Amino acid sequence: MVKVIYSSLFLILFLIFLLPYFLKVKEVSCFISDRDCPSEIASQLEGLKGKPYFKTRGEVDKILKGNSLVFSYNSRFIFPSKLILNIILRKSSYVLKNTKSNSFYLISEKGEVLARRDNLSDISFLETDAYDFKVGDKVPEDVLMSMSLFYYLNYLYKINYAKLFDDRLEVKMLAGPILVLPKEGKDREYLVGASRFLLSQLEENYEKFKVDKSYDNITIDLRYKNPILR
Structure with missing residues (x-):
């Protein structure tokens, strides 16, 4: 019984802390109010494909926070390899x-x-x-x-x-x-x-x-x- 508990805990910890290092992003989908992202943003995000999920999180933050068009965003990872980004753009007057x-x-x-x-x-x-x-x-x-x-x-x-x-x-x-x-x-x-x-x-x-x-x-x-x- 104890071994089962320890095995379960190990599996949970592995999934939480180590799995992101092994999972790779193979598809990046970017949306703005149900539309595709502007080309200048989409082209930068293309470079995330093939990289480990844990690394893409920091790169996404760097790309989008450094873009003057972007007001805010949220991301969602769908197992095993899809990253979805929903972006809100700043309004031009x-x-x-x-x-x-x-x-x-x-x-x-x-x-x-x-x-x-x-x-x-x-x-x-x-x-x-x-x-x-x-x-x-x-x-x-x-x-x-x-x-x-x-x-x-x-x-x-x-x-x-x-x-x-x-x-x-x-x-x-x-x-x-x-x-x-x-x-x-x-x-x-x-x-x-x-x-x-x-x-x-x-x-x-x-x-x-x-x-x-x-x-x-x-x-x-x-x-x-x-x-x-x-």
Whole structure:
């Protein structure tokens, strides 16, 4: 009876402490809300295949905690060789496209570059050839303010395109004027309010402004104390 008890205890201890050293991971499945993981995460996790389970736990932690896209995760091992990872990603608030490299950057509300994409569809984005970033970078405050301003205007109006330069943000309204906005020095609420006022005044009283251009070719420059129409 005693031998049976000791044998059982030994088996339990073996299963708890030693078995993970002998079990190898042959399959890694990664999911995000029932979708497959982004390719940049999945490719890193592929390197875990064939390694002992005890070793993969530390490597998974290193890979996912070091990825700016990942907010949190949990893992589950299915005997004898399958590792399942469920991941929650950080939410991106803005998309910035570099027109030179044709790269799209997903950026958080706080300005952290979460990911880089070569292709995106059916999404609003701000163009630039003046800035380029790496994943993990923090964008400058003036760039963050410009992105926030663009997305707010895009919510209110139909926008044809928007581009960020070294010294200004340009927003072309669909069948309407071009807005030239400062990158810093004035807050978003002021610029949105001034834009809405001037656009409504132009649309309702276009002839009173005596501008020798069609409505959709007018430029409204809000970088100055008194806005300039040209």
